[in-house]
Amino acid sequence: MGEVLLKAEKIDKHFGITHALDHVSITFNKGEIHALIGENGSGKSTLTSCLTGIYKKDSGTFILDGKEVSAANQVDGNHQGVAIIVQEIGTLSGLTVAENIFLGNEDQFTKFGIKNTAAMNKKAQEYLDSYGFNYIDAAKTIDDYNFEDRKLIEIVKSTYFNPKILVVDETTTALGQKGREELFKVMHKMRDMGSCVIFISHDLEEVIEQSDQISVLRDGVYIGTITKEEATTDRLKQLMVGREIGNNYYRTDYGEKISDEVVISVKNVSVKGQIDNLSLELHKGEILGIGGLSECGMHEVGKAIFGASYFREGSVTLGDGTPINSIPDAIKHSMAYASKDRDNESLVINDTICENICLPSLEDLKKGGVLSGKTMKEFADKFAKQMSTKMTGVDQFVSALSGGNKQKVVLARWIGKDSDLIILDSPTRGIDVKVKADIYAMMNRMRKEGKSIIMISEEIMELLGMADRILIMKDGKINGEFLRSEELRDTDLIDNMI
């Protein structure tokens, strides 16, 4: 065990009623990757946000190398040696790559208030090259680069000054294979330089693989720390949830015969730059899994089928041949879609739970052509409760809900609409095991009721566990189809992804 680098002492934090952190004390050592895990809402982000100056802690101290750190904001944090890579996009379009990298640190290039752009670009380029990202041009505006590259630029931005502490908060979920590789390289480099990487992820395999030590939070309370060697996924789950839960929340049945009644058939669908002439069929009562690397176009497939993609070519039809060319079409024919991008596409987060649940069903809720607020409330309440959503009431704003509960609202909406063709894109992304279990159970129930589900997911285990049939995509094309079986191994799928 290396020597102590950072001591978090009795960190306490409230958000109004929520006690996000309850006197958490953890020590982090030099030269280690220290994972921080816990259910959603357990306080991981809050802790690290307090450290890096995104939030302000109520009480407690962070001791870094013997002296206290208290960051006013991220840049201030950087100057004190702590950096964070957040989950969301952290770069600003309209600015050049260099301006992004040095945002908030211009002063080093500023003389008498004049900014030396040339020097700044040169410096930025040096850093980019040193990370091996020399194909990125520091002088160009960041808009010229895709999501993946912008993430890499962020990594550079938050590590070029060799912080003593680097926080990586749920970043991997946002990254594709390539991105992850690069990220892990950087993390290891930091470790070898004697810094400490605080690594937050919901992917337990990944966690065990990458980290030396693993600390667990539960409901804002520090549970304990175990070493990589002691760690198994089950052990971690138990620590996180506080009780034994086996692997059995996936469906257990195998070899059930899928009806050959086709309910959706997709023919030669293309979406420029995303899907390339793809055809597939969904059968009644089937769970069709679609997997692949996150840029393989699978997320667009969901949109394309739901009639949401702009400039879609090819045809999407129901069993009876009715074409689906727009979202209203789709909804009218009882299709449902839960997007990967929950906060922007699935939910109007600045609106109430009630409105969010009722929106697609407004017409159905009319009594004699009249829509009354009362009916809406009752309707929303019924299904929110049915999904056991944690809320103060249906008038609560969705923005105040936790990720998992947000997802529950999304599902409540479509169950309320009583859809039988359901497209779920990354249904359990950033959601804890309990909620996960609920969602899987629900999917299974629906399947039994003869509803058909398309599940698009980056989590291989989930695909193996839930799908009757799995399509693996690569470069916008289908690259392998697998039927449900116990013999099926994740490696089989991965081979077809890369």
Added chain:
Amino acid sequence: MKKLKQNQYFGIILLLVMLVAFWAIFKLLAPATFGSPDKLATYMKSALIYAVGGCGLYFICVMGPFDMSVGANIVLSSIIACNASVRFGYLGLIIAPILCGTLIGLINGLVYIKLHISSLIVTVALSLIYEALSVYATNGKNVILDIGFRAFGDYPANLILAVFAYLLCAFILKYTKVGTYTYAIGSNEVIAKNMGVNVPKYKVVAFTLAGLFFGLQAILTISFGTSMTSASNLSSMSRNFTPLMGTFFGLAFKKYGHPVIAIVIGEMIIQLMFNGFVALGAPTTIQNVVTGAALLLIVALTTKPVKGAVVK
């Protein structure tokens, strides 16, 4: 063509083409009475005044907020300038409006930030107040700038001052932190904040800077017009639009870089049209129609509609 589009001067070329096109049209229609060099020079007299305001407004609009008090600011600053020139001569004429304009900008910014209300509302409410003050500042006479202090109303002084303003604007945008942060906030306030940009502070800075430019415009305005009357019932609002038009050009051509040039040429185009119509002996009332339409089309042509983009 693709290649040309890449070129960072594409925007400017486009603008110049339009400028020449408009000039050519009117020149054809009214060869005798329109568009000889000396005439162009007089057209540009008012263009360069409004462009200064346009530069100021650009700082605000590029960040997202708006300023509806431009007119009130210019009226009040011009009056102050005129009164000051009586006592302190040219010194007063220059310093007073700059101070007044900047102060008003600062007040706008502070109220907007502190009250956390839409800048649109704040600046309308404050315009009411500034206008009232302008009445007190004139007590019902129209202040007239003394014949001795009108240098900034004519070449070369007006050109020098205006060009100074343009350069200042371009410089701040390109070579200072303020410029970067202005764009950063415009791009995404939340991220900018997390990156340690003091968003409220730089919003106030932008409003204050804008105020400074309106102060400069006031100097040119009073020098060119040589008199100013107090405004009331938001009549000063009508003064918002000509600078705003320039700003729209700036925003529309932002992606090509060089917004300042866009603003200046934009204002020139507008003045060109005004004088064109006079030269044609056409009723100048349609000038508004054409200006509005032309502006709308130009903005439409320069913005590429992205399917599904959220546009408020």
Added chain:
Amino acid sequence: AVPVAAEDDITIGVSIWSSTDVLGSQCKKIIDKAADALGVNVMYVDQGHVSEQVTASVEQLCAAGCDGIIICNSADSEMTSAIQTCDANSVYLTQFFRIISEENSPEVYQTACNSPYYLGAVHEDEVTNGYTLVNLLLENGDRNIGLEAWTVGDATFQQRWTGYKKAVDEWNEANPDDQATLTEPVYANTSSEEGAAAALSLYNSNPDMDALIVAGGGGDPLVGSIGAFANEGLTGKIDVVSTDFLDDLAAQLESGGMFAESGGHFCDPLFAFLTTYNAIKGNYVKDEGTFGYEILFPYLYVSSPEDYANYEQYFVDADPYTDEEIVEMAGYSFDDLNKAATSLSIDDVISRHSN
């Protein structure tokens, strides 16, 4: 709490385009003077010549409990609604600077006649005003006349324009071989820099322009135009005439920046005020079905520094009427009042005040 008109004493409302611009504040000054002298309350509403605000202003003033209202409306038709409101609230109404045109809007005129509360109008003969100014130019040898107006479609401007055209046409009739021209109007709103721009572009488009009419606009466009010409070194080359007295008119006439000007009509509302006052008092009773009291208010013309020196002494520095005179006039019969108004001239004031 606040000095709200008690029920017994008289309150007169003033609906004016602006009580704060140059002409507006002169009007306000003389009205306030009269109000003080007669112990009457006045309240002002600025309506900016925006039709719907003109009608609303009358409603506001009625609501505020005025016994009478004097109004400078922008279009005749507004008066229908204004008169209806006043009838409904039994409030007297008198126009100033304006009169309902019998031929253009006969129905409105009829409404006015039928109303017991519409008292009449004090107005200027704008056609003659325009006619006179242009003739001054023509006699001075100017042949290419530029026309600069303020906002489009303003009633007063329309009439002055008629006058300008009348003069030019008559001249061209009389002198076939020495034609005069008048340009299309260029609108400069009410700001000096727009005035300057308009003047310059008129000059650019008509290089041999030798005279400019600035039809009005509250002074600023005129000042702007003169300033612009001064910058271009055109002072004296182009004869500028207008109908808004400038504060520095003396200097301008001296330097040739201004050629001639008509004005001094800011006393017009005073007579509308006195008419209304008397009607409220019950002294003036309008005959059934007639239009009511009409005063044709004279313009003063100034074309030399000496003229202006007097004007300044007797109209600007001092007021053309003393409190005593106002009180006295308030006692006049309408015919006397009318005589007093129509006879107002610089000499008239001199004769009354120079001693």
Added chain:
Amino acid sequence: MESTVKKESAEKIPFLERPIVRTILPIAGFVIICVLFAILTDGKLFKPKNISLLLSQSYMLLISSIGVFMVMTMGGLDFSQGSMLGVCSIVVCWLSHYNIILAIIGGVVTGGLIGLMNGYFNVKRKITSFIVTICNMYLFRGVCAYATTNSPVYGVSDISKYNTLPFMLTFTIVIFVVAYLAFTYTGLGSRLKAIGAGETAARFAGIRVERTKMLIYMTAGCITGLAAFINSIKVGSVTSTAGNQLETQIMIALVLGGMPVNGGAKVRFYNIILGVMTYKVLSSGLVMLMIPTQLQQLILGIIFLIEVALFSDRKTGMIVK
């Protein structure tokens, strides 16, 4: 730092942020203003005859606010209202010589077309409504001026016979009832709010966002057409200045009524009536105090600031543009 502190206090739901308080505040504002001026004017302001006078000043603003209200609910802005009213009034007056019904229809259609133009550039060409509507304000002010160059456009002589309390009142009330029912009991309100709060998400919930937006811009225009009819029968003619500053008045009124400027979930229909009446009481109250107009304006500005400072909702859309 400061901003995070602000965020935290926001979490503690201070008194002013409670939903119930939020709904009460604008009403309270209105009541306070009324009481204040009732006292200052010794109750004059609320004599029966004055109420009717107050109303008659408000009809046009009331009606034209409905359209803008809907546009703002969707997160848009509409500055073309004033010029739009001008142009519509011209059409109404012109057609009134043929047939009054035709005149109304004409006004509505004209407004609708202008609205469509706003919609096209905002929705199809993706230009922010602020820019579009300001350009159109400019453009149609020009049209208005051009049409009135030589003389005002007069309505038919007896047009003002409709200018009576019963007619005006019923006309306005009918429009309001229709608008209210449409907004509240057809799901229109929910849709518009959703669009205002999150366009993309609204789209994924099956709302035809583009079509709805277009429709609303057009409807706003049509409603302004109706306001133009009210204006015409009151004024009887149109001059180049008709409708000047109307857009600003509407905005001030709506905001006084507690309307969040960027629209969204917290919009309430009563914002319209509350706002317009507050604004009108305020402006006519100030006239009665017999203070100089510039002082009136000064006070109006200050009261306006105070009202919005106290009553405007800071929690919706933490980012304030």
